[in-house]
Amino acid sequence: xxxxxxxxxxxxxxxxxxxxxxxxxxxxxxxxxxxxxxxxxxxxxxxxxxxxxxxxxxxxxxxxxxxxxxxxxxxxxxxxxxxxxxxxxxxxxxxxxxxxxxxxxxxxxxxxxxxxxxxxxxx
Amino acid sequence: xxxxxxxxxxxxxxxxxxxxxxxxxxxxxxxxxxxxxxxxxxxxxxxxxxxxxxxxxxxxxxxxxxxxxxxxxxxxxxxxxxxxxxxxxxxxxxxxxxxxxxxxxxxxxx
Numbered sequence: 001x002x003x004x005x006x007x008x009x010x011x012x013x014x015x016x017x018x019x020x021x022x023x024x025x026x027x028x029x030x031x032x033x034x035x036x037x038x039x040x041x042x043x044x045x046x047x048x049x050x051x052x053x054x055x056x057x058x059x060x061x062x063x064x065x066x067x068x069x070x071x072x073x074x075x076x077x078x079x080x081x082x083x084x085x086x087x088x089x090x091x092x093x094x095x096x097x098x099x100x101x102x103x104x105x106x107x108x109x110x111x112x113x114x115x116x117x118x119x120x121x122x123x
Numbered sequence: 124x125x126x127x128x129x130x131x132x133x134x135x136x137x138x139x140x141x142x143x144x145x146x147x148x149x150x151x152x153x154x155x156x157x158x159x160x161x162x163x164x165x166x167x168x169x170x171x172x173x174x175x176x177x178x179x180x181x182x183x184x185x186x187x188x189x190x191x192x193x194x195x196x197x198x199x200x201x202x203x204x205x206x207x208x209x210x211x212x213x214x215x216x217x218x219x220x221x222x223x224x225x226x227x228x229x230x231x232x233x
Contacts, residue, residue, distance in 0.1 A: 037222070046126060046227040047161075047169065047212050060221050096168055106216050109159040109174035116168055 002026035004036075004097050004114035011120050018084040018119060022097030029075050030055055033102035036080045037110065038071065040093040048093075052100060052107070053080060089121045127152065127213055127225035134231040135203045143228045145196040145213030151223055153194035157216035160189060160198045164209045172211075173198060200230070208232040 008020035022036060029036055037052035051061045051071040061069045070083045080097065095117055098110040128146040135141040145152065145160075152158055158176045161169035171180050173189035176196060186201045196215070200207055213225040 039224075047163075047214075047224045049214075049222045049224060052222075062221070063219070098169075100222075103157065103175055106155060106157050107220075107222065108157045108216065109171055110161070110169070110214070110222075111171050111174075111180065113168040113170070 002099065002112045004099065004112055006095060006097050006114045006117040008095075008117060008119070010118060011122065012087050013123050014088055014121060016087050018082075018087050018091070020082045020084075020095055020097075020117065020119075022080045022082070022114060024078050024080070024097070024099070027099065029053075029073050029078070029080070032056075035100040035102070035107060036073065037098050037100050038080075038082045038095060039098055039110070040091075040095045041116070042090075042093040045093075047096075050084075050095075051082060054107075087121045092119065092121045094118045127215060127223055129211075129213060129225040129228045131226075132229045132231065134233055136233045137203050137205065139203050140199060140201040141203060141230065143198045143200075143211055143213075143230070145198070145215075145225050147194050147196070147215055147223075149194060150219070151194075151215040151217040152191065152196050154218055155216045156191070158189070158191055158196045159214045160187075160196075161212045161214065162207075162209050163212065169212060203232050205232050 004024045035054040038050040098113040160173040163169040176191045177189040
């Protein structure tokens with residue numbers, strides 16, 4: 001059974017750094033073709049992909065947030081950590097982690113998602 | 124990076140069929156078959172309903188189908204049911220080696 005769960009603060013102040021952890025089970029992030037992504041959704045708005053780390057430790061970031069984002073994996077602990085610096089009220093959103101699988105030669109779909117965690121940025 | 128373009132809303136009566144479009148570019152939808160669709164009910168996580176343009180994951184009803192023509196992908200839901208009332212998002216891999224989501228479509232089952 002594959003599960004993912006996000007954890008971290010529910011409230012952060014502007015300019016602070018957000019650190020979120022995705023703890024997963026039922027698969028390994030050292031398996032070829034597997035990635036783990038962070039995706040967020042501001043209240044009432046669309047999904048927005050943020051970052052992903054792949055089995056080979058390759059990492060990709062949303063270009064508009066690249067200077068503020070960092071993603072790391074701890075394969076043995078089955079965890080992926082996302083940090084987002086210099087938080088702003090516009091970063092208020094539900095943050096999801098999701099497993100991505102490669103299909104053929106390209107990263108493909110997100111087949112398992114965590115329940116999401118709402119992070120509010122306010123002083 | 125702009126989102127893929129979806130209609131803000133669509134609606135249909137139970138039993139009818141609806142189609143949601145997802146307009147992209149030659150750098151994303153037009154370039155890959157890595158197009159997927161997600162269903163999201165309020166307060167819940169998204170759920171994969173279509174991958175690789177037209178494939179259904181195990182457990183997804185055959186009422187859900189997908190297709191693609193040039194830079195536009197489409198999700199069709201036939202025999203609409205009340206439980207299909209949800210938000211739907213498309214996604215595609217891009218030449219930037221990153222994924223891109225659509226702006227989302229709210230489906231209302233009348």
